[in-house]
Amino acid sequence: MNDTRHAPIRRIVVSVNGASTDPLVVEYAATIAKPTKAAIVVLHVVEIDWTLPLDGSAAGLSEEAQRILDIAEASAERVGIRLEPVLLKARNVGAAIVDEAAAQEAELLVLGLPYRTRFGGDFVMGTTVPYVFKNAPCTVILVREPMPEDGA
Amino acid sequence: MFIIVVGGGKVGYYLTRELIEAGHEVVLLEKTRARAITISDEIGSVVLARDGSEGSALAEAGANRADVVAAVTGDDEDNLVICQMAKHHFAVKRTIARVNNPKNELLFRHLGVDEIISPTRMILGSIEQDIPVHELLHLADLGGGDLELIEALLAEGSPAIGKASADLPMPEGCTLFAYIRADRAQPVRAETVFREGDKVIVIGPRDCEDALHGTLIGTEVEAGAV
Numbered sequence: 001m002n003d004t005r006h007a008p009i010r011r012i013v014v015s016v017n018g019a020s021t022d023p024l025v026v027e028y029a030a031t032i033a034k035p036t037k038a039a040i041v042v043l044h045v046v047e048i049d050w051t052l053p054l055d056g057s058a059a060g061l062s063e064e065a066q067r068i069l070d071i072a073e074a075s076a077e078r079v080g081i082r083l084e085p086v087l088l089k090a091r092n093v094g095a096a097i098v099d100e101a102a103a104q105e106a107e108l109l110v111l112g113l114p115y116r117t118r119f120g121g122d123f124v125m126g127t128t129v130p131y132v133f134k135n136a137p138c139t140v141i142l143v144r145e146p147m148p149e150d151g152a
Numbered sequence: 153m154f155i156i157v158v159g160g161g162k163v164g165y166y167l168t169r170e171l172i173e174a175g176h177e178v179v180l181l182e183k184t185r186a187r188a189i190t191i192s193d194e195i196g197s198v199v200l201a202r203d204g205s206e207g208s209a210l211a212e213a214g215a216n217r218a219d220v221v222a223a224v225t226g227d228d229e230d231n232l233v234i235c236q237m238a239k240h241h242f243a244v245k246r247t248i249a250r251v252n253n254p255k256n257e258l259l260f261r262h263l264g265v266d267e268i269i270s271p272t273r274m275i276l277g278s279i280e281q282d283i284p285v286h287e288l289l290h291l292a293d294l295g296g297g298d299l300e301l302i303e304a305l306l307a308e309g310s311p312a313i314g315k316a317s318a319d320l321p322m323p324e325g326c327t328l329f330a331y332i333r334a335d336r337a338q339p340v341r342a343e344t345v346f347r348e349g350d351k352v353i354v355i356g357p358r359d360c361e362d363a364l365h366g367t368l369i370g371t372e373v374e375a376g377a378v
Contacts, residue, residue, distance in 0.1 A: 053154070053217065091198070
């Protein structure tokens with residue numbers, strides 16, 4: 001089995017989606033990046049459904065996407081690092097994150113997961129996180145939001 | 153071009169893969185979730201695990217902007233419903249249906265499916281070209297099925313043997329336009345005299361087959377011969 005514990009991390013892809021975990025994800029990635037001066041790419045994927053062409057204009061979505069990236073950059077500035085923002089449009093967020101991590105030749109992919117439960121109390125993981133876990137070519141760190149004090 | 157393929161069997165899978173490789177935008181609808189995931193793992197996130205015979209699934213797949221909808225499930229009824237919905241509800245420019253039972257072809261045409269692909273008919277045609285099962289061989293439909301291309305083998309006893317093309321009493325609407333002699337196709341001219349073993353290509357309406365049989369084959373037509 002390959003031992004990757006000491007592989008130097010030079011490039012980190014951080015996926016943000018406008019959720020409450022975004023600042024947490026950026027700060028966590030910054031903590032890892034600082035000692036090795038690794039570059040951080042902050043990625044936001046806008047999911048476009050099949051009723052619209054992928055190369056068409058997504059009015060309203062672009063502004064929201066820019067706002068999400070701005071918040072991520074502000075979080076990074078607070079901890080003294082710079083981010084390289086990337087905005088993508090795709091049919092499937094998970095596939096786009098995996099493809100971008102591969103294209104960036106990232107050694108680490110960091111993404112966040114808000115603590116959400118369904119009616120009845122079951123924890124909700126969604127579809128993107130399992131897809132990325134299964135398909136990402138690099139190490140993946142999932143930053144789960146702390147459990148709310150009322151137990152969700 | 154944006155193409156919706158419905159049915160993720162062997163045909164749908166390879167069709168989708170080829171279309172993607174050709175640079176088209178494609179979405180595949182496959183109702184069996186496990187199969188949809190398998191295909192998605194192999195060719196990427198272009199698969200929706202939905203039943204394409206439901207209008208909501210076609211809407212989700214973007215039928216409103218599709219250039220082509222190809223219904224290639226193994227079920228003729230589903231393929232017909234999919235094409236009809238695509239054509240009449242979403243105004244898709246071109247619908248293509250796979251027809252498994254050749255007896256359903258006419259129904260598909262009458263109900264407005266733009267193009268019909270019948271693997272059964274193709275294989276049958278290919279077999280008949282080598283071993284003529286009937287004297288008149290249906291080669292292709294033209295103009296949405298109004299006209300057809302027919303090949304007739306002039307065997308011993310054919311009333312056309314020894315006659316010039318201009319002297320043959322061709323049925324109304326039928327035209328002789330080529331013949332094949334010694335594996336060489338040649339255009340039919342007024343002075344062309346037919347010989348035993350010639351294969352004659354005719355364009356004509358479907359309902360002229362019986363009369364054509366009398367002119368070129370010369371015997372009573374068998375029921376359902378073509």
